[in-house]
Structures are given as C-alpha cells and as structure tokens.
Amino acid sequence: MNNAKWDVRIERARKLAVNYPFASEGLRFYERLTRFHKSAYSQIEAACGTAKRDRPPAMLRREFDTFLLLPQFAPFLSAITEIAPVPLARFASEFRTRSGSYWQQTLVRFWEDGSGGQMNSEPFEAILSWLFLRPYAEYLADHTKSTAPKGTPSLCPLCGGKPQVGALRPEGDGATRSLICSLCATEWEYRRIVCPACGEEDVHKLAIYTAKEFNHVRVEACDSCRSYLKTVDLTKDGHAVPVVDELATIPLDLWAAEHSYQKLRTNVLGL
Ligand SMILES: [Zn+2]
Ligand SMILES: [Zn+2]
Structure with missing residues (x-):
C-alpha cells in the first residue's frame, strides 16, 4: 500500500533532474537508490505483513531483524558500488569483503546509536548503514499505530532521528x-x-x-x-x-x- 510513496519520489527526482541540470547527477543517484529502497521495502512488507502495531514513543530502534536484513546487505553493497558517487562506491566495494558478523555489528551499532551513527562509527560505515536501513525504518514507522507526540520534539518522536x-x-x-x-x-x-x-x-x-x-x-x-x-x-x-x-x-x-x-x-x- 505504501509502495506508491517510492514512485512519487522517483518521479519527482526525474522531473527535477530535467529542471535543475546542476543537480541531475545527484538526483539520478537518488532515483536509483530509491528504486532499491522500494524493492527492499516490498520484501520487508512481504516477510513482516501489513498490520499496524503499537510502539511506544522513541522505541522504534528497539527492533532489529537480523535474519531479515542481513541477506539484503550484500545485494545493497553491490548496487551502491554501481550507482553511488565514486568515494562511497569504492568504500562499498571494500566493505563487501568484510565478514557477515562485521556487517551485522556495523548495522546494529548504527541502529542503536541515537545520534544517527555520527558519534560511534566510521563516517562511510554510518552512511552505508543509514542508506541501507531506511526502508526498514520506514516500514516500521508506516506500520506503527499513530499517536500524537507530546509537545513539539526536535527529534523524530518514533526513532529519535534528526x-x-x-x-x-x-x-x-x-x-x-x-x-x-x-x-x-x-x-x-x-x-x-x-x-x-x-x-x-x-x-x-x-x-x-x-x-x-x-x-x-x-x-x-x-x-x-x-x-x-x-x-x-x-x-x-x-x-x-x-x-x-x-x-x-x-x-x-x-x-x-x-x-x-x-x-x-x-x-x-x-x-
Ligand atoms: Zn539554533
Ligand atoms: Zn524517525
């Protein structure tokens, strides 16, 4: 049901790439990344279902499904080596040679770090983790029963993200x-x-x-x-x-x- 949002983003990126040629290279990367995210989101939804659950405020990051996510990580790294700007593509290519347990540690460290991986991770590892985990985070957010946040928080009321x-x-x-x-x-x-x-x-x-x-x-x-x-x-x-x-x-x-x-x-x- 929520898959339509990815198409909206892809279409907008294509349109803006025409209107703003100076941004076309970056938007092309974003468009291809978003296609990957759309597909990953569908796989997560197929595995985890479409029901909405209660999740207390700021508790989104308590959940992490290693068995679901880890098999998607190697295909993600391959995609990044092909579509990302050179420095990130090169890092992803090197990162592919690391062990599955190292990948898992890296992803979990980012996920559990409320600062968005900016405090405790190598910057490129944090970027890869962030880009990879976005569809999972969006899936959890989309499948959480909405409750109005208390006050006006400056960080995300569900996951604590900036x-x-x-x-x-x-x-x-x-x-x-x-x-x-x-x-x-x-x-x-x-x-x-x-x-x-x-x-x-x-x-x-x-x-x-x-x-x-x-x-x-x-x-x-x-x-x-x-x-x-x-x-x-x-x-x-x-x-x-x-x-x-x-x-x-x-x-x-x-x-x-x-x-x-x-x-x-x-x-x-x-x-
Ligand atoms: Zn200020
Ligand atoms: Zn959030």
Whole structure:
C-alpha cells in the first residue's frame, strides 16, 4: 500500500533532474537508490505483513531483524558500488569483503546509536548503514499505530532521528510547519519560529534565506547555534516532495556553507 510513496519520489527526482541540470547527477543517484529502497521495502512488507502495531514513543530502534536484513546487505553493497558517487562506491566495494558478523555489528551499532551513527562509527560505515536501513525504518514507522507526540520534539518522536527537511503545508488560510525524519520519514508538527537544533525562539536570531530560482524552498538558519535546515513550502508548490526538492536545491546549501552554517542533518548527497 505504501509502495506508491517510492514512485512519487522517483518521479519527482526525474522531473527535477530535467529542471535543475546542476543537480541531475545527484538526483539520478537518488532515483536509483530509491528504486532499491522500494524493492527492499516490498520484501520487508512481504516477510513482516501489513498490520499496524503499537510502539511506544522513541522505541522504534528497539527492533532489529537480523535474519531479515542481513541477506539484503550484500545485494545493497553491490548496487551502491554501481550507482553511488565514486568515494562511497569504492568504500562499498571494500566493505563487501568484510565478514557477515562485521556487517551485522556495523548495522546494529548504527541502529542503536541515537545520534544517527555520527558519534560511534566510521563516517562511510554510518552512511552505508543509514542508506541501507531506511526502508526498514520506514516500514516500521508506516506500520506503527499513530499517536500524537507530546509537545513539539526536535527529534523524530518514533526513532529519535534528526530531521532531514522541514515542510510547510497549507492549513486554513495559512500553513503549518512540520519536520521530516532523516531515517524513518515520519513527519511531525513543529512550531514555526523556533530552531530545531537549539530551541532558539528569538526571531532576530532566526534567518531565512531564499533564492529566486527556488521560490518554494528556503533555508532556515539559526544565528545562535549556526545550524540550518531547508524547508519546502507546499503552499507555493503543491507538487513538491520535500525530501526530493531538498536534494535538488544545491545552491542553497552552498549559500549556507559560505555563511558558516552547518546543516542539521547531511543528506544522501553529502550536502
Ligand atoms: Zn524517525
Ligand atoms: Zn539554533
């Protein structure tokens, strides 16, 4: 049932690759990666079923199905060696020669690490783990009975992951802001004038940057902690798919880097 979401992302990536030639190489990688994710998600759903379960808040990472996931890892590494940018492809090729137990340790370490693998892992190992485990995380999130999170958490209420991108969705005469998880793609409401990295609420310290070629995407930066996040405004482009439009708007990341802002969560293109 949820397989349609992968097709929406693939189609959007194809369209944006035509509109934004400077991003076409990265979007082509994303498109091929997403095809792999779609197939992996189907296999997980076939094995685990479509029923929704109760999962307490922030407990998503308590589950890890080694027997289901490990056999998918070698085909994933092979795919990455063919489709990823050279540094990651080369690392995946080397990583293929490691033992199954080393793969398992690496994946479990990433999964159990609430920092998204940024603290305890070799960076490329964390990236491979993150890319590989996304369909599993999305499967678990999609098959969890939804409960409204308490307050407005700045990390994903289901898995504790950092937000990848924000969204403004039309509601009444205005828009509500939400954040989208970088691991399980859960989307949760978040207050508009507050930094998701440090909680800054002073509007004078929260900068917004837009560029005329991307009317519907903006950088939301914080001058207190120097972090930023991009937010996709669906009131301006109802066809946008936040996780994909975020990838395509590379010049906004370059602007942020030039102004010494650090992204809250690096995307699959390493930006
Ligand atoms: Zn999550
Ligand atoms: Zn901040």
